[in-house]
Amino acid sequence: MELIYSRTKTIQEDKVSGFCPGCMHSTVIKLIGEVIEELDVVDKSVLITGIGCCGLHMDYIAYDTITAPHGRACAVATGMKKASPDSLIFTYQGDGDFASIGLAESVSAANRGGNFTVIFINNGIYGMTGGQMAPTTLLGMKASTAPKGRIAEEHGYPMHMSEILDKLTAPAYIERTSCNNPQNVMKTKKAITKAFKNQLEGKGFSMVEIVTSCPTNWGLDPMKSLEFIEEKMLPEYPLGVIRDTIG
Amino acid sequence: MARVLMKGCEAIAEAAVRAGCRFFAGYPITPQNEIPEYFARRLPEVGGNFVQGESEVASINMVYGAAAAGARAMTSSSSPGIALKSEGISYCAAARIPIVYCNVARGGPGVGAIQPAQQDYFEATKAAGNGGFRMLVYAPSTVQEAVDMTYRAFDDADRDRNPVLILADGVIGTMMEPVELPEMKSEEEVKAIQDSKKDWACIGHKLDYANRAWIQPGQWDTVKMQQWNEDAYEMYKTWKPEVEIYQVEDAEVVMTAYGISARICKSVVDILRAEGKKVGLIRPITVSPFPYDAYDAINYDICKTVLDVEMSIPPQFIADVDRGIHHRAEIETCLCSGGNIMSRDAVIEAVNKLLAK
Numbered sequence: 001m002e003l004i005y006s007r008t009k010t011i012q013e014d015k016v017s018g019f020c021p022g023c024m025h026s027t028v029i030k031l032i033g034e035v036i037e038e039l040d041v042v043d044k045s046v047l048i049t050g051i052g053c054c055g056l057h058m059d060y061i062a063y064d065t066i067t068a069p070h071g072r073a074c075a076v077a078t079g080m081k082k083a084s085p086d087s088l089i090f091t092y093q094g095d096g097d098f099a100s101i102g103l104a105e106s107v108s109a110a111n112r113g114g115n116f117t118v119i120f121i122n123n124g125i126y127g128m129t130g131g132q133m134a135p136t137t138l139l140g141m142k143a144s145t146a147p148k149g150r151i152a153e154e155h156g157y158p159m160h161m162s163e164i165l166d167k168l169t170a171p172a173y174i175e176r177t178s179c180n181n182p183q184n185v186m187k188t189k190k191a192i193t194k195a196f197k198n199q200l201e202g203k204g205f206s207m208v209e210i211v212t213s214c215p216t217n218w219g220l221d222p223m224k225s226l227e228f229i230e231e232k233m234l235p236e237y238p239l240g241v242i243r244d245t246i247g
Numbered sequence: 248m249a250r251v252l253m254k255g256c257e258a259i260a261e262a263a264v265r266a267g268c269r270f271f272a273g274y275p276i277t278p279q280n281e282i283p284e285y286f287a288r289r290l291p292e293v294g295g296n297f298v299q300g301e302s303e304v305a306s307i308n309m310v311y312g313a314a315a316a317g318a319r320a321m322t323s324s325s326s327p328g329i330a331l332k333s334e335g336i337s338y339c340a341a342a343r344i345p346i347v348y349c350n351v352a353r354g355g356p357g358v359g360a361i362q363p364a365q366q367d368y369f370e371a372t373k374a375a376g377n378g379g380f381r382m383l384v385y386a387p388s389t390v391q392e393a394v395d396m397t398y399r400a401f402d403d404a405d406r407d408r409n410p411v412l413i414l415a416d417g418v419i420g421t422m423m424e425p426v427e428l429p430e431m432k433s434e435e436e437v438k439a440i441q442d443s444k445k446d447w448a449c450i451g452h453k454l455d456y457a458n459r460a461w462i463q464p465g466q467w468d469t470v471k472m473q474q475w476n477e478d479a480y481e482m483y484k485t486w487k488p489e490v491e492i493y494q495v496e497d498a499e500v501v502m503t504a505y506g507i508s509a510r511i512c513k514s515v516v517d518i519l520r521a522e523g524k525k526v527g528l529i530r531p532i533t534v535s536p537f538p539y540d541a542y543d544a545i546n547y548d549i550c551k552t553v554l555d556v557e558m559s560i561p562p563q564f565i566a567d568v569d570r571g572i573h574h575r576a577e578i579e580t581c582l583c584s585g586g587n588i589m590s591r592d593a594v595i596e597a598v599n600k601l602l603a604k
Contacts, residue, residue, distance in 0.1 A: 010454070012456050041451075042451075042453075043451050043452060043453050044450070046316075046449045046460075048312070058461070058463070061459075062454055062456045062459060063451070063452070063459055064449045064450065064451055064452055064460040064461075065449070065459070065460070065461060065462070066315050066342070066449045066460075066463075067342075067462070067463055067464055067465070068308065068311075068338075069311075069334050069335060069338050069464075072304065072305065072308035072334075072335070075300065075304075075306075075308035075312065076309070076311055076312035077312060078272075078305075078309050079270060079272060079298070079308070079309030079310055079311065079313035079315075079316075080312035080313060080315060082270055082309075082313055082318075083312070083313035083314075083316035083317065083318035083320070084316035084317070084318075084448075084449075084450045084451075087449075087451045088451065104305065105301065105308070108301035112298075
């Protein structure tokens with residue numbers, strides 16, 4: 001029988017996902033691994049994880065990895081890429097990490113046009129710590145630190161990191177994708193591929209923002225979470241190429 | 248080797264370059280701006296990289312990243328900026344990433360004063376970040392010492408895979424002195440050092456789970472976390488404190504001080520000895536580990552009081568001195584801290600008062 005699909009070798013053989021049911025981290029980690037394998041760059045790949053559920057990424061993979069302090073992944077990537085310019089260096093950060101505590105590091109690294117890649121996981125909430133409000137939490141969406149839901153007058157509005165970074169001159173490529181259906185999963189993989197290729201070709205800063213779910217902290221089952229993405233998240237965070245100076 | 252006249256900050260930076268430092272990230276703060284400025288000019292000449300970080304926090308994390316990829320890397324700042332770096336320093340210690348950093352200390356707390364002080368002693372020696380790690384901490388009292396300590400600090404850091412701190416101050420950083428610079432490591436030597444870290448550095452490895460580079464500033468497994476702390480503790484115990492014991496044997500009054508204060512005290516020893524007065528000095532060269540045993544050199548039958556001289560109010564260094572003396576003598580203090588350098592006359596007056604007792 002012809003083998004038409006197998007698990008990527010970049011994920012350890014004996015590992016079973018420990019992510020919550022319906023969580024999309026495992027999907028994205030698989031996609032990243034597949035892209036690394038297809039581009040044949042496993043021997044130069046380095047993952048810089050943020051803090052939170054994103055940090056669990058390192059447990060599953062078979063390539064190099066380092067944990068950055070909360071929010072500092074883009075700074076760590078900046079130093080690492082200078083010291084090892086031939087490595088494929090990418091950060092993997094959640095919304096609290098990338099858009100809240102790491103805002104200065106994220107925006108400054110993008111503004112320098114550092115030749116590395118950001119995979120930004122936006123599920124509108126803090127996962128590991130138990131559902132606190134994130135900069136990306138939707139208006140009206142309940143969080144453990146916003147029990148009445150996010151209120152614009154008090155908490156401000158959801159932050160659109162891709163659009164914010166698009167205001168800068170240096171970034172090469174920014175795309176927002178999701179993993180809420182098979183088509184979008186395929187588009188996400190394509191975006192990651194493009195972002196990694198940009199880096200390998202020295203094109204500069206690339207980011208893929210991936211709109212994902214957190215069924216556990218959203219208080220929704222996995223299927224309802226997919227509906228929530230479609231009905232609530234994507235109108236706020238529309239998908240597509242935000243910026244592409246490469247073509 | 249020929250002596251050159253150099254400002255402390257620039258001499259520290261040049262020493263680092265000669266030791267093979269090829270990455271520096273820093274953020275402006277007085278009185279250490281000449282360090283990043285020097286690196287910005289110098290590193291491109293040797294194929295290295297300088298980045299002006301968006302903050303001290305970012306800068307130390309850039310250094311964490313560069314060092315994790317195997318480069319000899321450094322950052323510097325002054326007191327409030329060093330506090331901001333504490334997160335990254337702790338991560339470097341936890342991840343066993345060798346880095347060197349320099350605190351050109353100024354007054355404090357808070358934004359404090361931009362002039363020299365020794366207000367960061369506890370932070371430097373006891374708690375440079377969260378989590379109870381330890382570091383080698385060198386306390387230069389001359390620009391030459393700052394140069395020599397910076398040069399060897401990179402070897403120490405690589406040997407232990409641990410951060411090393413040069414605890415300077417605004418005097419050392421901003422004054423000019425003649426120095427002999429250490430030998431410039433060749434490009435081959437610098438490359439060999441970086442290559443020697445290939446096994447653990449995050450640069451990419453062949454597909455093989457067991458041999459991937461896994462740099463983790465912490466452990467999720469409680470047994471592993473305790474083991475990590477026990478291993479680190481054993482490593483810390485291998486360090487040998489360094490100290491200068493100056494004219495202590497017959498001294499009736501012994502001063503003790505570190506860094507720039509110690510240099511002033513040493514001149515006081517010479518002045519008072521010329522007057523026939525029996526005074527001496529104990530000067531820790533490393534303040535972590537601290538040379539507690541050095542205080543055994545004092546003859547407590549004739550020396551009833553030790554004078555702690557430091558540019559910190561309240562005194563901090565005194566806590567380690569106290570442990571070294573261990574109730575064998577009284578400790579008096581001669582303190583200043585507001586940005587002014589310790590006055591030699593004030594030290595002489597304090598010593599004379601004790602001699603007259």
